[in-house]
Every structure is written in structure tokens, then in C-alpha cells.
Amino acid sequence: MLGKLIKHEFKATARLFIPIFILVTAITVAVRFLADILHDINYDGTKSGEIFSMIIAFIFGAALVIGIICLILSGPAVSLYRFYKNVYTDEGYLTNTLPVKPVSILASKLITGIVWTIISGVIVALCYCIFVTSSKISLFTVDYDDINNSAYISALFDFISDNIWFIISFMIFGLISVIMSISSVYVSVSIGNLVNRHKVLISLVVYFCLTIVLGMAIGIILVLAGTDIYETNRVFENTETFKLSGEYTVMMWVYSAVLFIISLIELFVTHLIMKHKLNLA
Amino acid sequence: MSNIFECRQLVKKYGNLTALSGLNLEIEPGKIVGLLGPNGSGKTTLIKLIAGLLRPTSGRLLVNESEIGIKTKEIVSYLPERNYIPKYLKVRQIIDYFDDFYKDFNREKAEGMIKSLSIDPDKKIKSLSKGNLEKVQLILVMSREAKLYLLDEPIAGVDPAARDYILNTIITNYNPEASIIISTHLISDIENILDDVIMIKTGSLVMAGNADDIRAQYQKSIDELFREVFKC
Numbered sequence: 162m163l164g165k166l167i168k169h170e171f172k173a174t175a176r177l178f179i180p181i182f183i184l185v186t187a188i189t190v191a192v193r194f195l196a197d198i199l200h201d202i203n204y205d206g207t208k209s210g211e212i213f214s215m216i217i218a219f220i221f222g223a224a225l226v227i228g229i230i231c232l233i234l235s236g237p238a239v240s241l242y243r244f245y246k247n248v249y250t251d252e253g254y255l256t257n258t259l260p261v262k263p264v265s266i267l268a269s270k271l272i273t274g275i276v277w278t279i280i281s282g283v284i285v286a287l288c289y290c291i292f293v294t295s296s297k298i299s300l301f302t303v304d305y306d307d308i309n310n311s312a313y314i315s316a317l318f319d320f321i322s323d324n325i326w327f328i329i330s331f332m333i334f335g336l337i338s339v340i341m342s343i344s345s346v347y348v349s350v351s352i353g354n355l356v357n358r359h360k361v362l363i364s365l366v367v368y369f370c371l372t373i374v375l376g377m378a379i380g381i382i383l384v385l386a387g388t389d390i391y392e393t394n395r396v397f398e399n400t401e402t403f404k405l406s407g408e409y410t411v412m413m414w415v416y417s418a419v420l421f422i423i424s425l426i427e428l429f430v431t432h433l434i435m436k437h438k439l440n441l442a
Numbered sequence: 443m444s445n446i447f448e449c450r451q452l453v454k455k456y457g458n459l460t461a462l463s464g465l466n467l468e469i470e471p472g473k474i475v476g477l478l479g480p481n482g483s484g485k486t487t488l489i490k491l492i493a494g495l496l497r498p499t500s501g502r503l504l505v506n507e508s509e510i511g512i513k514t515k516e517i518v519s520y521l522p523e524r525n526y527i528p529k530y531l532k533v534r535q536i537i538d539y540f541d542d543f544y545k546d547f548n549r550e551k552a553e554g555m556i557k558s559l560s561i562d563p564d565k566k567i568k569s570l571s572k573g574n575l576e577k578v579q580l581i582l583v584m585s586r587e588a589k590l591y592l593l594d595e596p597i598a599g600v601d602p603a604a605r606d607y608i609l610n611t612i613i614t615n616y617n618p619e620a621s622i623i624i625s626t627h628l629i630s631d632i633e634n635i636l637d638d639v640i641m642i643k644t645g646s647l648v649m650a651g652n653a654d655d656i657r658a659q660y661q662k663s664i665d666e667l668f669r670e671v672f673k674c
Contacts, residue, residue, distance in 0.1 A: 165542045176530060247528075254526035258493050259543050260515040357456055441495040442456055 162261045166269035177239050178277050182284050185228035189288040192221045236278030241346045249354045263435035274343045330413035337420045344427040351434040382419050446471045446590050446621045452501035461487040462645040476636040477625040480672045484645040485625040489594045493520040519588035523595040529568035552585035573604040584615040591622040629665040
């Protein structure tokens with residue numbers, strides 16, 4: 162049944178994510194080509210033409226920034242909307258009467274949310290790639306001569322191989338951060354459902370309180386674990402090869418472990434509420 | 443024969459408000475049962491408890507001798523009093539959904555009934571009229587070969603023609619070995635199809651028994667008796 166739940170969850174959320182992906186990618190392509198066109202225009206010294214092109218560039222640039230922010234926030238935001246609507250409102254009458262365990266419902270939504278958030282990240286990277294392939298945009302672009310230089314590529318591979326554990330731990334940390342952002346949303350919505358009135362307001366209050374309290378708790382735990390970033394004296398072990406200090410890798414693992422435990426607790430509480438305290442009044 | 447549903451000392455509270463106070467009930471298989479009571483009497487709360495949408499404050503609730511859970515949800519077909527189908531779905535997609543999750547769902551039957559109403563399966567739920575939406579929801583629920591059907595206010599808010607269709611669909615499509623609990627306060631429309639009657643008021647049982655026996659005992663129709671019992 163989990164497979165079927167995931168299938169229907171993907172279908173239901175695709176209609177929300179796909180338009181965002183298409184829109185942001187289209188804006189990125191438009192900005193990239195517009196920048197090329199504006200760069201090539203010869204204004205013949207007319208000030209008004211230049212100002213007009215700057216305004217156009219600003220509007221499209223702002224649209225792109227807003228689009229990218231929407232894309233980054235879309236994972237947790239859609240997870241919030243979907244979980245609340247599909248479990249605790251009218252749609253919950255269908256979801257919660259299916260012959261499936263609450264843990265399957267929760268798992269299907271979590272897995273789908275993680276996958277969409279990762280895809281959002283890939284789309285952000287894609288948009289960046291579209292942007293930097295313009296040789297006429299000075300901002301964020303790389304020098305192609307450098308890329309073609311074998312020394313540059315060799316240095317890049319050296320950096321990756323020297324810091325492979327840090328890169329792996331950073332990716333795991335990223336994945337666990339996604340799980341925690343979604344599980345925080347789920348537990349807040351579920352606690353909000355326990356009251357009979359102002360459920361959305363209570364959910365928001367719980368979410369903000371939880372974020373602040375957990376942020377402080379995580380900071381304290383990291384300091385107690387001796388992995389405070391501000392106490393790390395050396396950034397690089399080897400300044401010639403840019404090998405990062407091993408303390409950063411340790412810090413990533415400790416940070417990931419703390420976030421993972423918090424996520425498990427949040428998911429456990431969410432499951433308890435769904436199983437024993439469902440309140441579709 | 444074991445009961446398809448029974449509850450013992452069932453209590454449900456919403457904060458300080460008591461919706462059900464120590465209810466004891468039994469329903470046998472193969473019965474059409476009218477769950478009757480005025481607004482706020484606890485009918486919907488009882489149905490939601492059986493469907494697994496609410497948890498009891500105390501007391502015991504059994505469907506086919508099992509506690510409420512996956513096993514009971516497999517054999518209970520529930521029609522809520524509200525529109526619960528996601529509005530962005532097409533009629534065909536919600537049929538797929540039921541087909542995927544309910545082993546007892548008869549797809550051909552559902553598609554046949556949708557076709558007989560001339561409803562386009564590719565039409566979105568949000569574009570259906572209120573009457574057609576009620577009918578689609580009922581068709582989905584009655585196309586399951588369930589052991590217990592829970593119909594919460596199935597004829598409220600629809601025109602008389604739609605009411606006839608709904609009642610006819612219920613009578614002609616349910617599994618004869620199954621039981622149906624119909625919650626309503628529009629008694630005159632359904633009185634003739636009821637085998638048993640349960641009347642509740644402010645969460646407590648007022649009367650329960652065979653419809654014919656009650657009519658004979660009080661020399662009144664169920665509708666007349668209801669008006670008398672729940673007179674304001």
C-alpha cells in the first residue's frame with residue numbers, strides 16, 4: 162500500500178511543483194537571453210535607452226531572485242499545504258479512512274516531500290548553469306579559459322579528493338536538514354490539530370516556537386560536543402591544497418546526528434497524534 | 443450471528459462538551475438502520491468514531507468483532523456529510539483511487555452508474571453540480587462490497603429527484619448481507635426502507651429497536667414519533 166500512497170502523493174503534488182519548476186526555468190532562460198540582448202545593444206550614447214534597459218534588467222533579475230527563493234521554499238511549503246489539507250481537513254475524511262496504517266500515510270508524504278525538495282535543488286543548480294553559460298553576464302560567471310585549463314581541472318579534482326569526507330558528510334547533512342524541515346512542519350500541523358479552534362494559528366505558533374527552541378538547543382548541544390565553529394582555529398589543514406580541517410567533517414556528523422534524532426522525535430510525535438489523537442471534528 | 447457493530451459505554455468529549463455519554467448499541471448484519479436525532483445529537487460523532495476519524499474518550503467500539511483499525515476500514519464504506527473528494531481530481535481519477543485502495547471496490551459497477559448518469563468521467567470534481575457530486579460520492583461508496591455502510595446525511599441538501607436517485611441507489615446496490623447505518627433527520631423520506639431505528643438525543647440513547655415493532659407499539663409512524671420525542 163505504501164507504493165500506491167506514494168504514487169498518488171506524487172500525482173497530487175506534481176501539479177503544484179511542476180508549474181513552479183517550469184516558471185522559474187523559463188524566467189532564468191528569459192533573463193539569460195535578455196541579458197545577452199541588452200549587452201549587445203548599441204545605445205549610441207542615449208541615456209534614456211540605457212536607463213530603460215537597466216529597468217528591464219532589474220525587473221527580470223528581481224523576478225529571477227523571487228523565483229529561485231520560491232523554488233527553495235517550495236519543498237517545505239508544499240509539504241505543509243499538502244499534509245494539512247490531505248490529513249486534517251475535508252480531504253482527511255478520505256485519507257484517514259483508507260485501510261492503511263498512519264505510518265504509511267506519514268512515510269508516503271515524507272518520502273515524496275524529500276524527493277521534490279531534492280529535485281528543487283537540482284532545478285536551482287540547472288538555473289545557475291543556464292545563467293553562467295552566458296559569456297556576457299559578468300556576475301556569477303566563470304572564466305572559460307580557466308575551465309579549459311587542465312591545471313584548473315586538476316586542482317578541482319584534488320580539492321574534491323582531499324575533501325571527499327567533508328563533501329559526503331555535507332550532502333548527508335543536507336538530506337537530514339530536508340527531513341527535519343519537513344518533519345517540523347508535520348509535527349506543528351499535528352499539534353495544531355489537537356485543539357478544536359484556531360488550528361492553523363496554533364500550528365504556526367508551534368512551528369515558530371519549535372524553530373527557535375530547537376535552534377537554541379542545537380547550538381548548545383554543538384558547543385557541549387566541542388564542535389563549535391567559532392572555536393575552530395584552522396579552516397584548512399593544508400593551505401596549498403585547500404584541504405579542510407577535519408574538525409569541520411566531525412562537526413557535520415555531530416550536527417547531522419542531532420538533526421536526525423530531532424527529526425525522529427518529531428515524526429514519532431506526529432505518528433502518535435495521527436494514530437491516537439485524530440480529531441476531525 | 444455476531445454483531446457487525448457494537449459499542450459499550452461509549453463516551454466522546456470535545457473539551458468540556460460531551461457529544462456521546464455512555465452509549466450502548468448493537469447492530470446485526472443485513473439490516474438497514476436509521477440513526478435518527480436532531481442536529482447536535484451525536485449522530486455524526488458516532489459515525490466518525492466507527493469510521494476511525496475520531497478516537498473515543500472512553501468505552502469500547504467494535505466492528506465485526508475488531509477494534510477500529512485497518513481491518514475495520516477494509517470492510518466499512520463511509521459517506522461523510524461533506525464533500526471530501528479532492529476537487530482537482532477528475533471523476534476517472536477518483537475511481538482509480540478507490541480501485542487502488544479498496545479490494546472490495548467494483549470498478550465496472552461504479553463506471554456503469556457514472557455512465558448511466560451521463561457524467562463525463564474526464565470532468566473535474568470541482569466542475570460537478572452539487573447534486574452530481576453527491577451522486578458520484580454515493581456511487582463510489584455503494585460500489586464497494588463492504589460489510590458495513592455508514593451514510594451520514596446522504597439526502598440532506600439535495601432536490602427531491604436527487605433524493606429518489608440516492609435512496610434507490612442505496613437500496614439496489616448494497617450487499618444484502620451487509621448493514622447500512624443511515625444518519626438523518628429527514629425521516630419521512632427514508633422511513634419505508636428502514637429495518638431498525640436508533641434515536642439519540644444529546645449523546646444518549648432514547649430508543650432503539652425494530653421499525654415495525656416501534657410503529658406497532660406506539661401506533662405512530664417513525665416520523666410522527668420522532669417529532670413527538672424531539673419536540674422543541
